[in-house]
Amino acid sequence: MPTITVADHAGACYGVQRALELVQKVAQQATGPVHTLGPLIHNPQVVEGLASQGVTVVDDVPTQAGSTLVLRTHGVVPQVEQAARDFGLDVVDATCPYVKRVHHAAERLQELGYQVLVVGEAGHPEVEAILGHAPGAQAVAGVEQLDGLELGRRVGVVVQTTQAKTTLDAVISELTSRVSEVCVVNTICEATSERQQAARKLAAASDVMVVIGGRNSANTTRLAKICLSSCAKTHHIETCDELSASWFEGASSIGVTAGASTPTAQIDELVSRIESLCASSS
Incomplete structure (x- = not known):
């Protein structure tokens, strides 16, 4: 044997456990429909289990009064959260706190005048949410994608929380040879x-x-x-x-x-x- x-x-991880606990509590207490905006986490079996408890996945912000909308662990762009609140929905933010840290870092870098790059996979919900918090920011999955960008003198970098450090290191190394200043906030989750x-x-x-x-x-x-x-x-x-x-x-x-x-x-x-x-x- x-x-x-x-x-x-x-x-x-902590962010997933926190999100599941939040949704379980909401499912037990809510008096109206409960939805998650996109799958709460990337685990089909867990999502199916939540559906059996009445928690359904929606692709767009629902407009039904009395509904509860849970924001997924990956986060959303600010406009989506605001739209949900404008419709009068009960919004429960299950965004991972470590993902929120990336949002804040990207916003701060942009406020300081840096051209913001997000090391991550374009199209991934976490990356899309990060880009939404720093309008004009761009995502790069690796060194090879830097060639297609028009880089300014000062570049600020944040990272998708689930990226490999080797990818981040390679991008930073290449950037330092191309621009005058690189400010990096390593937001890879421990x-x-x-x-x-x-x-x-x-x-x-x-x-x-x-x-x-x-x-x-x-x-x-x-x-x-x-x-x-x-x-x-x-x-x-x-x-x-x-x-x-x-x-x-x-x-x-x-x-x-x-x-x-x-x-x-x-x-x-x-x-x-x-x-x-x-x-x-x-």
């Missing part, structure tokens, strides 16, 4: 860094690595890539039903990690299912 080890830092470091360490010591979390989760996808760089037999799954006994044949050590939107219960289930598969095939 192989050993199964869960990474020292894995699973739901929990993200801890998860990435723990995943890399465990993957290097494992024959097989399993990463559980939504495929639409940027931080989970990044964890899977990190693990794959150290362990060729890395598998990114969204649910335990995707597991295959063949993955663990001949393995003596199996590592497990999870994205920041993955509750502990899902990790526990994963470990249990791997144990069952290995026991039945031994």
